[in-house]
Amino acid sequence: MTVIVRDFRPEDADAVSRVRRAALPFEVTTPRSVLFHVESANPAGKYRLLIAEMDGEIVGTAQVGVAYESGTPGQSYANPQVHPGRRGQGAGGLLLRTAEEHLAAEGAVEVYAWVLDEPEFRAFAERRGYRPTRSAHFQRLDLAGGTLPELPARLPPGVELRTAADYTADPRPMFQADAEVTSDEPSDIGAELDDYEDWLAHTWNNPLLDLGLSTVVLVDGEVAAFTAAHTDGERRYWSGMTGTLRAHRGHGLAKLAKTDSLRRARAAGCTDAFTSNDAENGPMLAINKWFGYEVCATEVRHVRTFG
Structure with missing residues (x-):
């Protein structure tokens, strides 16, 4: 069977979503989100969504681009994913090789x-x-059968719970x-979010x-902590980011935000x-262990230096 690699077309969105769900069942993806990331990509990121086809069937995909938000020039990424039933037939290798050629041509030093x-x-x-460089743990919480902590009967003075929907204006x-x-998150590829319009286009939208379902904790009227909730519109919930601003750390605000968000999510189905x-x-x-999350998979970030 012959494998070919090509660029994404809009009609591929359903198949790409199915491949991703099969390859990484602990992530949240939808056809709409696949299409969104292609259509809204910042030109500075040199983003490509590669598709691997085998006899006309989409069997793999790779997200490829330059880490334009990093303060270190020359950093890039390539994340190939192949359907479990189609592994070992050359799709992953061809996706990665095509990705590397693209990134090298764009001046990448590390992938x-x-x-x-x-x-x-x-x-x-x-x-x-x-x-290998560093690792990360995927974790799962059974919202349907598990027990979530209760919200405090009374919030501390000056503390208020809102949702991100209150900030649409x-x-x-x-x-x-x-x-x-984000700037404090441990990572091989740091991110400096300094472009508000870009953030609106790729994060807020x-x-x-x-x-x-995204909870915001205010202290004296100012944002002190938050958790961003991603969902597939059905039953799966993903914590897109949970964080506390430096001046408010150590007071349990991240737990408060997650408690409120998870309880909202369960009530929403x-x-x-x-x-x-x-x-x-x-x-x-x-914090996640305290909630009852259990590790369901581990991934290791790897790097290759060109040249």
Whole structure:
């Protein structure tokens, strides 16, 4: 059987979503979100969504681009995913090779890729010159059958719970909060969120973001902590980001935000909650363990240096 790799076409969105769900069942994706990320891509990111076809069937995909938000020039990423029933037939290798050629032509110096922490996947990466750097844990919480903590009967003085929907008229306070907590996240590829319009286009307008389920904690009227809820519109919930601004850390505000958001999500019909945290992000791992999240998979970031 012959494998070909080509660029994404809008009519591929359903098939790409199915492949991603099969390859990474703990992530949240929809056809609409697949199309959104292609249509809204910042030109600076040199983004391409590659498609692997085998005898006319879409069997794999890869998200490829330059890390334009990073303060370190030359960083890039390539994340190939192949349907479990189609692995070992050359699709993953061809996707990665095509991605590397694109990135090298755009001046990339390093390319990063997430690899599931299983022998076959790590061997795939190592054979192609990638070395492991850091790991992250996917975690799952049973919203339907689990027990969630209660919200406090009375909030501390000055503390107030809102949702992101309260900021639709002016999302800038959410942008400023996201920029601060994102800059503190442990990662090989740092991100400096300094372009409000770009953030609106790619974060705030993301069709997966559920503003009504995303909780914001205010202290004396200012954003102090938040959790961004992504959903597939059905039963799956994903924590897109949870963070507390530096001046308010250590007071349990992230737990408060997640408690409110998860309870809202369960009331809205979500049955499974997923998240992912860097293995060095001890505070968030501890918070999620406290909620009852259990590790369901681990992925290891790998890097290859060109030249």
